Amino acid sequence: MKKILLLLTAALLLSVSCSEEQFSDSVFIDPDPALKTAFDHWLDRNYVDPYNIAFKYKTEDIESDMSFDLAPASTDKAIAMAKLIKHLWMEVYDQTINIAFTKRLIPKVIHLVGSPAYNTNNTMVLGTAEGGMKVTLYNINSIDPLTVTLTQLTDRYLKTMYHEFAHIMHQTYEYPTEYAAISNLDYVGNDWSVASATEAIAYELGFVSRYARSEPNEDFVEILSIYVTRGQANWDNILAQAGESGSAKLIQKLGLVKEYCVNVWGFELDFLRSNFESRAATLHTLDLLNL
Amino acid sequence: MKKLIYILLMPALLFSCVKDEADIFDKSASERMSEAIENTMKILTSSEYGWFGDYYPEANHSKGGYAMFLKFYADGTVDVMCEIATNVPERQTETSSFGMTADQGPVLSFNTYNKVMHYFSEPLSSSQASGRAGDYEFIIMSATPDKVVLKGKKRGNKMTLRRNVNNIDPETYLTECTAAAAAAAYSSFKFVVNDIERGEAVVSDRTYTPLTYHGSSSGETTISYAYTPDGIRLYEPFVFEGITMERFVWNPANRRHECVEPAGVNAYFEAIGLSYLDFLGTYTMSYSTSNAIPINRNRTATVTFEPAIAGQTYYIKGILTTADEALGNIVARYSGRYGIELLGQIIFVRAGTNYDFWWLPYSDPTDGNYVYLSTTTGMNASDLTYTSGDDISFTMIDNGVWSRGTAGFLLRNYNGSTSAGNVNGADGQAFVFYPMFTKQ
Ligand SMILES: [Zn+2]
Numbered sequence: 001m002k003k004i005l006l007l008l009t010a011a012l013l014l015s016v017s018c019s020e021e022q023f024s025d026s027v028f029i030d031p032d033p034a035l036k037t038a039f040d041h042w043l044d045r046n047y048v049d050p051y052n053i054a055f056k057y058k059t060e061d062i063e064s065d066m067s068f069d070l071a072p073a074s075t076d077k078a079i080a081m082a083k084l085i086k087h088l089w090m091e092v093y094d095q096t097i098n099i100a101f102t103k104r105l106i107p108k109v110i111h112l113v114g115s116p117a118y119n120t121n122n123t124m125v126l127g128t129a130e131g132g133m134k135v136t137l138y139n140i141n142s143i144d145p146l147t148v149t150l151t152q153l154t155d156r157y158l159k160t161m162y163h164e165f166a167h168i169m170h171q172t173y174e175y176p177t178e179y180a181a182i183s184n185l186d187y188v189g190n191d192w193s194v195a196s197a198t199e200a201i202a203y204e205l206g207f208v209s210r211y212a213r214s215e216p217n218e219d220f221v222e223i224l225s226i227y228v229t230r231g232q233a234n235w236d237n238i239l240a241q242a243g244e245s246g247s248a249k250l251i252q253k254l255g256l257v258k259e260y261c262v263n264v265w266g267f268e269l270d271f272l273r274s275n276f277e278s279r280a281a282t283l284h285t286l287d288l289l290n291l
Numbered sequence: 292m293k294k295l296i297y298i299l300l301m302p303a304l305l306f307s308c309v310k311d312e313a314d315i316f317d318k319s320a321s322e323r324m325s326e327a328i329e330n331t332m333k334i335l336t337s338s339e340y341g342w343f344g345d346y347y348p349e350a351n352h353s354k355g356g357y358a359m360f361l362k363f364y365a366d367g368t369v370d371v372m373c374e375i376a377t378n379v380p381e382r383q384t385e386t387s388s389f390g391m392t393a394d395q396g397p398v399l400s401f402n403t404y405n406k407v408m409h410y411f412s413e414p415l416s417s418s419q420a421s422g423r424a425g426d427y428e429f430i431i432m433s434a435t436p437d438k439v440v441l442k443g444k445k446r447g448n449k450m451t452l453r454r455n456v457n458n459i460d461p462e463t464y465l466t467e468c469t470a471a472a473a474a475a476a477y478s479s480f481k482f483v484v485n486d487i488e489r490g491e492a493v494v495s496d497r498t499y500t501p502l503t504y505h506g507s508s509s510g511e512t513t514i515s516y517a518y519t520p521d522g523i524r525l526y527e528p529f530v531f532e533g534i535t536m537e538r539f540v541w542n543p544a545n546r547r548h549e550c551v552e553p554a555g556v557n558a559y560f561e562a563i564g565l566s567y568l569d570f571l572g573t574y575t576m577s578y579s580t581s582n583a584i585p586i587n588r589n590r591t592a593t594v595t596f597e598p599a600i601a602g603q604t605y606y607i608k609g610i611l612t613t614a615d616e617a618l619g620n621i622v623a624r625y626s627g628r629y630g631i632e633l634l635g636q637i638i639f640v641r642a643g644t645n646y647d648f649w650w651l652p653y654s655d656p657t658d659g660n661y662v663y664l665s666t667t668t669g670m671n672a673s674d675l676t677y678t679s680g681d682d683i684s685f686t687m688i689d690n691g692v693w694s695r696g697t698a699g700f701l702l703r704n705y706n707g708s709t710s711a712g713n714v715n716g717a718d719g720q721a722f723v724f725y726p727m728f729t730k731q
Contacts, residue, residue: 035367037388058390058402069421069445071413074404075388114404115413118420141404 206249348425355497356517476567569680699724
């Protein structure tokens with residue numbers, strides 16, 4: 001069964017990239033290698049060679065949603081982001097498991113957009129992910145390399161990136177079915193966002209966020225990503241608000257997530273989190289202004 | 292199990308299908324594409340002294356165009372300068388990168404952020420998600436060593452790059468464009484063809500909206516243009532009864548934009564009324580301190596109209612206290628239709644308090660007293676009289692945007708709650724109602 005699942009994933013991934021090709025009858029011309037900038041060479045050494053990630057900082061509008069008007073990222077902000085993402089995402093997995101693991105699962109394209117993507121309902125899109133293949137990060141130009149904070153980065157990007165990475169993990173190897181049984185009756189699909197489905201109710205029902213109520217996969221990756229990126233105090237606070245039955249379910253879910261990480265991937269979730277936190281604590285030792 | 296195989300097969304089919312298509316179809320097409328891209332790249336980077344072009348944002352180029360200077364380098368970087376202030380002051384050079392991609396045809400993309408170029412296309416807020424509706428990706432329509440014609444990918448506006456063959460200093464060129472805009476800043480023009488008056492054009496931004504024409508044919512049209520160092524160039528040739536016109540030179544002596552391209556055409560736009568420059572100067576402002584009818588205009592103040600954005604806006608000085616004037620100014624607009632427009636505005640944000648200091652529209656007394664935090668509500672000049680630029684007189688009246696009617700303005704600090712503002716030398720009162728301006 002495991003083999004079939006793997007095959008399936010591979011086939012689906014192919015179909016994603018393939019249908020993308022089909023819809024945009026566009027090809028990208030590789031820049032003349034002689035014209036690569038110092039940053040491009042840095043990306044080769046730090047993204048392409050070790051992880052096989054294309055770090056697309058030059059906006060390719062046809063790659064992003066045509067229904068938005070967007071501005072590209074400025075190169076100096078892209079340099080800062082390239083360093084931050086490597087330090088707070090890829091290298092956290094490297095340190096916890098190994099670089100081969102990171103390379104195997106990490107989305108193959110990171111795409112930066114300078115401006116926000118505004119929705120008409122007064123919200124803006126900060127990050128999107130497409131089928132484990134590509135992560136798009138918006139509003140990069142508003143990042144100030146001199147004053148950027150972990151909270152800013154987590155709220156805008158990192159939580160989503162850990163969320164997406166966790167999806168790729170469970171899409172590669174399923175988590176045990178008993179996980180979905182815990183909150184079996186409380187998943188609500190798209191109704192997770194209706195006004196009456198508050199964050200407080202979600203906690204009381206044993207969910208870590210409103211969005212986790214949409215379906216078991218989202219529930220699973222929300223637990224993992226919020227536990228890792230938002231810290232113990234935040235987790236404790238959620239448990240406190242969740243009440244007796246809510247917190248019991250949350251603890252049970254976290255236990256299963258931790259078991260899954262050990263049994264399937266061979267790492268301790270707490271080790272991942274402490275690595276994330278210790279690297280976050282050294283955020284300001286990074287030189288975000290120079291390569 | 293059957294289901295599983297089916298699912299597995301589907302993507303495989305999809306994949307091979309695309310592949311086949313690519314094999315049969317794409318080879319020569321992609322070769323041609325590469326050649327076109329290489330050729331355009333070569334042409335763009337070959338101009339040692341760069342290119343001039345008129346950039347038109349907005350759907351249907353509805354606000355007119357702005358002169359730009361572009362210099363493309365072989366290392367993939369590009370310098371961009373614009374005649375007007377963008378995210379940087381006017382004529383400041385900003386460098387970023389550009390690239391060519393293939394998408395039906397070759398596309399030139401300004402693909403990292405440029406504070407000049409992307410000023411026109413970046414989204415501004417949820418309610419202004421398209422920003423100034425400009426493009427930064429352009430389909431290459433044609434490319435020759437002297438001229439590259441671009442077409443915006445989203446809005447479809449054209450931009451023609453003209454090679455700077457004579458090594459004209461771009462800063463000088465763009466400064467002259469600004470001067471040309473200021474010199475010809477009139478609100479309306481007579482349209483004359485072969486010495487016969489055929490219509491009247493009303494200026495709105497950098498367009499004639501509308502140009503009304505009459506005679507053997509009659510109707511209405513809109514013409515967009517951009518300023519050149521000596522006049523204007525139209526967005527596209529204007530054909531009037533078989534006569535084509537494309538570029539005009541400003542003749543200051545008789546205040547005319549005269550057609551020079553194509554040569555031999557006898558057509559011009561002759562300014563009517565007062566120019567932007569005519570309104571500059573010192574005025575007596577008579578006004579009321581209450582919105583009561585009948586209007587008494589029981590106070591006067593001496594105010595000056597000073598240049599803000601050349602050709603477009605003025606600072607009205609003398610209404611605010613000297614201390615406030617050091618922090619910001621009330622801005623009035625030179626208008627195609629009315630001469631002067633004065634709208635609600637935030638004059639500055641008071642440091643340390645986060646109070647917006649407002650020039651706040653105040654209602655007429657019909658239904659009671661109201662203010663409106665609006666930057667489109669306000670007043671227009673009316674009863675404009677003059678014999679020359681030296682004896683101008685006009686009265687401000689409601690511009691009709693607010694259903695309650697604007698009778699005047701209140702100086703007020705506002706951040707959810709309000710605190711008082713002061714009119715200069717007016718004993719602590721903060722109202723200016725029914726202002727009337729007479730040049731001294
Ligand atoms: Zn998800």
